[in-house]
Amino acid sequence: MSETILIVEDETAIREMTGFALAKAGFQVLEAADAAQAERVMAEATPDLILLDWMLPGTSGLDFTRRLRRDRRTRDLPVIMLTARGEEEDKIRSLETGADDYVTKPFSTRELIARIRAVLRRMGHAHADGEHFEAAGLVLDVPGHRVTADGTEVRLGPTEFRLLRFFMSHPERVFSRAQILDHVWGADSYVEERTVDVHIRRLRKALAPHGRDGHVQTVRGAGYRFSHQV
Ligand code: CA
DSSP, rough: OEEEEEOOOHHHHHHHHHHHHHHHTTTHHHHHHHHHHHHHHHHHOOEEEEEESSSSSSSSSHHHHHHHHHHHHTTOEEEEEESSSOOOHHHHHHHHTTEEEESSSSOOHHHHHHHHHHHHHHGGGGOOSSSSEEEEEEEEETEEEEETTTEEOHHHHOHHHHHHHHHHSSOOOOOOOOHHIIIITTOOOOHHHHHHHHHHHHHHHHHHHGGGGGGGEETTTEEEEEEEEO
16 A cells, blocks of 8 residues: 655645656645645545645744644654755754654655654654564564464454554554545445444454553544554
């Protein structure tokens, strides 16, 4: 599953060039010209990382990062700040505000892609090779259809297995019930949203004897998250 990058940049040429390079590198790309548009895009789909221009019309990149960090749905979403400024002080300011990295324009797309991969790796995406996922002491083996907690097998139904696989491949991110339905049951299924709650309960019940149920977290008013931290 390829990662989705949201580019928030008002300069069309830079946005399109960057989007083209990222798509070529195998990422899914979403684009927005300002913070308001970015919020509309994010209401539809949660990106894995945001490339955020510092100098945007309306809300600045710094203010938008602050806003993302205040919202529990987006507080752990990685942000790489793009800026024309190269001063050390600006770099420190953007990192203090909560950006995960900082790239100065003009940048090479190769460097940018390397930085994106590094940030995603730090966020835990590298623990997943598409077949095995490791997080919070759990190991999920996709071909073997097995989950172990500290080496002991966790017994899961097929839906709980798919649900846990989805969560473990996207740690620390909050998903709404509708998004979970789309990813785990498929966008064309006619399952009610409360079905998600039922399977979350079953998943927690299966993880509880292993002391791992606390990693499947309810985020009130938003949905669910798999977190390394309890
Ligand atoms: Ca700009």
